[in-house]
Amino acid sequence: KIHAIDDGIQHAKGDIIITTDADIWMEPNWMSQLVNGFDINTGLIIGMTLDEYSNHPVHAFQALDGAGIRIISAALAEIDHPITCQGSNLAFLREAYIQVRERVLSLATSCGNREWLMQEIDLGTDWTIKSQLHPESIACTRPPDTWRALVNQRARWASTAKNYSKLSVRLYLTSIFFSLLAFIVGPFILGIQMVGIIWGMKLVIDLAVALSVIKAIHQPRLLYAFPLVFILQPIMVVITAFLGTFGLYRWK
Secondary structure (H helix, E strand, O other): OHHHHHHHHHHOOOOEEEEOOOOOEEOOOHHHHHHOOOOOOEEEEEEOEEEOOOOOHHHHHHHHHHHHHHHHHHHHHHOOOOOOOOOOOEEEEHHHHHHHHHHHHHHHHHHOOOOHHHHHHHHHOOOEEEEEOOHHHOEEEOOOOOHHHHHHHHHHHHOOHHHOOOHHHHHHHHHHHHHHHHHHHHHHHOOHHHHHHHHHHHHHHHHHHHHHHHHHHOOHHHHHHHHHHHHHHHHHHHHHHHHHHOOOOOOO
16 A cells, blocks of 8 residues: 555645545545645644444444544654654644655554654754644544454554654553553552552543543544443553564554
């Protein structure tokens, strides 16, 4: 896929390239709102792709947890610490791509292609990376229908973490992994009172994050998924990080 996209970029005549996927749908003004995020210093715009919400437990979990990941990623990009993006809703300058093209193609050959363009523009150029959260710039997709499919998708995403060139990103992801692992092993090694304190702190933090995410994307229904995400998120992250690190997943 990365080579097909590269061939298209080589033949493109415009200054801005936008990528998306076949299973995505958007608002009518999606493209113009995404492009509106550019200024003279911007090389790449991270757009939001949200999972469709339903009462199905897998859909509900992915809709809220996935939105949380993307809002946090957008916030980190705004403070010059971009960590991840999605090719399903991404815009970048053709000029910025050409500057890092060889490195991107080299990385994508062995490690996939989702974040490498963003990473290399961040590390190897003077262009800034921004996020776009305008409601009309948001794209939508359908989440997996089974827990097995969701675990496989998350493991595939997690598989790239160990290959980041930027040490701060690897340290951030490692700290997230071990903090969530602690919530799982805590009940087996700590007293009931300490476990209650730790999970109580998690509840306060997670609820504050969830409410912020829901407000940012104007999706109040996602609050119904909070109990499911609160309980299952540590297990999901630990399992998928392990599977992704050791390549125990299918590409599709």
